[in-house]
Amino acid sequence: AQKVTQAQTEISVVEKEDVTLDCVYETRDTTYYLFWYKQPPSGELVFLIRRNSFDEQNEISGRYSWNFQKSTSSFNFTITASQVVDSAVYFCALSEARRDDKIIFGKGTRLHILP
Amino acid sequence: DAGVIQSPRHEVTEMGQEVTLRCKPISGHNSLFWYRQTMMRGLELLIYFNNNVPIDDSGMPEDRFSAKMPNASFSTLKIQPSEPRDSAVYFCASNGGTVEAFFGQGTRLTVV
Numbered sequence: 001a002q003k004v005t006q007a008q009t010e011i012s013v014v015e016k017e018d019v020t021l022d023c024v025y026e027t028r029d030t031t032y033y034l035f036w037y038k039q040p041p042s043g044e045l046v047f048l049i050r051r052n053s054f055d056e057q058n059e060i061s062g063r064y065s066w067n068f069q070k071s072t073s074s075f076n077f078t079i080t081a082s083q084v085v086d087s088a089v090y091f092c093a094l095s096e097a098r099r100d101d102k103i104i105f106g107k108g109t110r111l112h113i114l115p
Numbered sequence: 116d117a118g119v120i121q122s123p124r125h126e127v128t129e130m131g132q133e134v135t136l137r138c139k140p141i142s143g144h145n146s147l148f149w150y151r152q153t154m155m156r157g158l159e160l161l162i163y164f165n166n167n168v169p170i171d172d173s174g175m176p177e178d179r180f181s182a183k184m185p186n187a188s189f190s191t192l193k194i195q196p197s198e199p200r201d202s203a204v205y206f207c208a209s210n211g212g213t214v215e216a217f218f219g220q221g222t223r224l225t226v227v
Binding site for chain 1 (some may be wrong): 148158165171180191214215216218219220
């Protein structure tokens with residue numbers, strides 16, 4: 001069965017520190033997709049990144065980077081030089097795309113960036 | 116494109132009343148999802164449609180909840196009768212062409 005675990009419920013760091021959000025997933029499928037979404041205080045859900053199971057290359061987008069490791073079933077998200085605007089709830093999600101389009105979310109990590 | 120459009124944005128209703136939430140997916144998207152977000156349970160998938168057909172409704176909490184998608188541009192989620200424990204933010208999302216889902220702004224439902 002699909003499952004996404006975000007063990008960190010809440011994290012607080014001081015601005016400009018680096019922070020890593022952990023995500024561990026479970027799936028029986030060999031073809032799947034992983035996602036990260038951001039939910040700022042305004043409440044909307046914003047898509048950040050998608051990764052497919054055949055592409056283990058790490059990705060960097062500005063201050064954001066993602067580390068995908070199939071060996072440990074992890075898809076971690078690092079924010080470098082954090083800023084107050086990064087304060088949000090971050091969700092990791094999984095889709096077993098060969099079965100259907102269903103996307104299952106982890107419980108989320110609430111990130112506080114302190115000025 | 117305007118994105119996924121949900122209405123109303125906020126709904127306050129009395130226990131026992133019928134509530135209907137509405138969603139217009141992104142044009143051309145063929146999958147539509149209804150999620151519920153609460154502090155206790157996080158983001159739960161209630162039901163999703165593909166090409167207007169319900170594929171998986173195993174997340175619908177009970178018979179008081181029903182969802183329809185009469186055409187490719189409209190879906191409803193109905194709760195009848197509503198109960199205080201239904202209070203939550205309900206999100207609609209759609210995808211098509213790519214696997215990531217794009218979310219509406221959500222409907223904050225309060226049942227008193």
